[in-house]
Amino acid sequence: MNNVFEKMRRNRIGTVIGSILLVAVLFFGCAYREISRDRDAIICALDNEFGPDTYILAPENYFFPFNIQYVVTLHAYPEVPFTIWSGYSGGRTASPFLPWLIGEEEHIYYDYRRPIGELAVADYCATYQIPNPVVHGLRGGDVEEHHLNAWNNGIFEFQVNAFSVAEVEPYYREAAGFARFLEAKYPVLVNGRGSTIDVTVIGLHLKGYSPNADGRWPWHTDFTVYESRNGIGVIESWETVRAELLMKVAGE
Structure with a gap:
């Protein structure tokens, strides 16, 4: 009788261990499939943006068990690698089942234009020996803002x-x-997603506004x-600007 109970106990233990192993195999198999699918989607996005064989893709951070953040190094701009990952709204990573339950779709997140833009600003200032001093920031906080900035x-x-308005014209010429x-020198910032160059002017007497108490x-x-x-750039004319x-400024 004791042998029967012992055999049943061993069978239960074997069943539990087998179930755990089966769940582990299924779990890690699913994780591997998701990681492989995300990597294929990332490579497809990069090939469409830059062309095949124009970059190096290497894993950087692992978000166990379903996600990996990669670092991309473009052959043309090796000084400024950038990160890329597959995620959900807000760029967050999550197990694929949870966002799926509430109808979220997965997206590829990356922005190469900020790091390459900062490189372009430094190159521009060095090439033409243009100082780029820190100026009074409009956004506040700890972000250091310069005369010329590259943002996201x-x-x-x-x-x-x-x-x-007459004092603005030289700055317009500089931006052009x-x-x-x-x-x-940086066609990658012109092609594809493209770029925008804005000029923010502080000090004009705008219609509908009054000076501070200190004048x-x-x-x-x-x-x-x-x-x-998509490779087509347009410089706005000074006459239009x-x-x-003049429509915004008082007394001119």
């Missing part, structure tokens, strides 16, 4: 002080020159000098 999503911004520099006009306005999409500014 291909946005470049000149921050300037001017007290009349920077646009031609990008087109000549300063801290308000700002901005205008776009350049936009590019000037007309737009």
